[in-house]
Amino acid sequence: MSITVNHIGKSYKNIPALHDISFEVKEGELFGLIGPDGAGKTSLFRILTTLLIANEGTATVAGYDVVEDYKKIRNCVGYMPGKFSLYQDLTVQENLKFFATIFGTTIEENYDLIREIYVQIEPFKTRRAGKLSGGMKQKLALCCALIHKPKVLFLDEPTTGVDPVSRKEFWEMLKRLQLKGITILVSTPYMDEAALCDRIALLQDGKILQIDTPEAIVKHYPKEIYNVGAHSMYELINSLKAYEHQHSVYPFGEYVHYTDKRSDFNPADLKAYLAAKNLSELTIEKTTASIEDTFMELAKK
Numbered sequence: 151m152s153i154t155v156n157h158i159g160k161s162y163k164n165i166p167a168l169h170d171i172s173f174e175v176k177e178g179e180l181f182g183l184i185g186p187d188g189a190g191k192t193s194l195f196r197i198l199t200t201l202l203i204a205n206e207g208t209a210t211v212a213g214y215d216v217v218e219d220y221k222k223i224r225n226c227v228g229y230m231p232g233k234f235s236l237y238q239d240l241t242v243q244e245n246l247k248f249f250a251t252i253f254g255t256t257i258e259e260n261y262d263l264i265r266e267i268y269v270q271i272e273p274f275k276t277r278r279a280g281k282l283s284g285g286m287k288q289k290l291a292l293c294c295a296l297i298h299k300p301k302v303l304f305l306d307e308p309t310t311g312v313d314p315v316s317r318k319e320f321w322e323m324l325k326r327l328q329l330k331g332i333t334i335l336v337s338t339p340y341m342d343e344a345a346l347c348d349r350i351a352l353l354q355d356g357k358i359l360q361i362d363t364p365e366a367i368v369k370h371y372p373k374e375i376y377n378v379g380a381h382s383m384y385e386l387i388n389s390l391k392a393y394e395h396q397h398s399v400y401p402f403g404e405y406v407h408y409t410d411k412r413s414d415f416n417p418a419d420l421k422a423y424l425a426a427k428n429l430s431e432l433t434i435e436k437t438t439a440s441i442e443d444t445f446m447e448l449a450k451k
């Protein structure tokens with residue numbers, strides 16, 4: 151196993167941040183921690199990268215204990231924190247050189263690993279990091295996290311605030327790094343990115359709701375789910391929420407995702423109810439559950 155987490159608990163004075171967290175990440179796996187702000191993702195990353203000590207439980211990374219062997223861990227992991235971690239006043243090239251030096255290596259030594267990412271920011275190598283775009287900063291931060299050829303890579307919300315095209319490119323890059331044998335633990339609040347991981351843990355309020363492959367998580371969604379559309383999203387949501395048989399209602403793109411409490415639900419009944427509420431251009435179609443639907447369902451309990 152590349153990462154093992156056993157019954158980890160952490161609180162800040164009286165504020166609980168993590169409660170009884172256990173999971174394992176296999177060597178070479180791309181594992182996602184999926185959860186909203188405040189779920190506890192950063193606390194867990196800081197514990198695994200030896201920057202924070204847990205109140206309860208144990209954890210190992212690359213076979214080393216996070217407390218006893220913290221120095222060994224620091225040498226063999228790469229960490230890209232959520233907040234921008236680079237030196238804003240140093241140039242692209244200087245930042246990279248700085249990170250290489252503190253790990254006792256050179257850019258040339260591990261250039262192969264970062265080449266593909268670095269060539270994209272190379273045209274700006276003399277620009278100060280603080281003056282780069284969001285996507286560029288993220289690529290530089292990834293290069294810096296990779297420069298000492300880590301066995302395990304920790305990426306805390308690497309795509310937050312990054313445009314959709316750069317997000318897509320970033321995930322393609324992660325897949326290629328994975329092929330080079332690097333184990334990756336990545337956190338994201340974006341549910342669509344969860345589907346790109348080998349396995350995911352859904353995290354909320356410091357607790358794990360479920361761990362599985364994205365496919366299995368979606369497959370186990372317990373209800374039939376419908377896309378409901380109408381001319382006014384606002385009135386549609388209000389009317390659906392007021393419907394006595396509704397189990398869950400929330401906006402999903404241009405539609406509302408709706409589930410019903412009844413096992414013999416007939417969409418025609420719902421259509422008649424909504425039409426009586428003066429809603430027009432009504433559509434009700436069965437759809438398949440997404441990871442976001444599963445998350446919302448588990449978070450309800």
Ligand SMILES: Nc1ncnc2c1ncn2[C@@H]1O[C@H](COP(=O)(O)OP(=O)(O)OP(=O)(O)O)[C@@H](O)[C@H]1O
Nearest residue numbers: 162165166167185186187188189190191192193194
């Ligand atoms: N240093 C701290 N002192 C007090 N409370 C903290 C501290 N750091 C985190 N917390 C609290 O612990 C909980 C988990 O925070 P954490 O930052 O780990 O979550 P997160 O999922 O990374 O969210 P975010 O994306 O907002 O950082 C939150 O309630 C947060 O307010």
